[in-house]
Amino acid sequence: MKILVLNGPNLDLLGKREPDIYGHATLNEMMTAVEERAAGLGVEVICEQSNDEGALVTRIGHCSGEVDGIVINPAAYTHTSVALRDAIKACGVPCVEVHLSNIQARESFRHESLTAGACVGQISGFGGMSYSLGLEAVVDYLRRKDTK
Numbered sequence: 001m002k003i004l005v006l007n008g009p010n011l012d013l014l015g016k017r018e019p020d021i022y023g024h025a026t027l028n029e030m031m032t033a034v035e036e037r038a039a040g041l042g043v044e045v046i047c048e049q050s051n052d053e054g055a056l057v058t059r060i061g062h063c064s065g066e067v068d069g070i071v072i073n074p075a076a077y078t079h080t081s082v083a084l085r086d087a088i089k090a091c092g093v094p095c096v097e098v099h100l101s102n103i104q105a106r107e108s109f110r111h112e113s114l115t116a117g118a119c120v121g122q123i124s125g126f127g128g129m130s131y132s133l134g135l136e137a138v139v140d141y142l143r144r145k146d147t148k
Helices: 027-041 053-061 075-079 082-091 129-146
Strands: 002-007 044-049 069-073 095-099 121-124
Touching (some): 002 027, 002 129, 027 044, 053 082, 095 129
Parallel strands (some): 002 069
């Protein structure tokens, strides 16, 4: 089983960017933890990041047949990108949306996720652990789906 872990804009700045909200860990450190958790689950992960909405849309659109599931942190595009939502819906690959912070406890414009409705679930508010929880969720979803 192969899972794409896709990160959106400004997540490459983790560790420096608003550490009071996002913590001090870098994206690379978080992705290393995800890779370690994936090994424990017996799955492979591909971890990528882009600040470009079009690159994220294209990556999602072309992942069918390459990966079995997606864990995505769309970051700011969560609240603005119909294109990401449409790509998630169109690709046919189960996706779990994750966020480091609790988006419901933040500014009101962050309360609505345009992408969550295209996903099988959403996890937010657990810092870097949100990624591991998202990975576990999509793997569990896929394994349950395979037994039906």
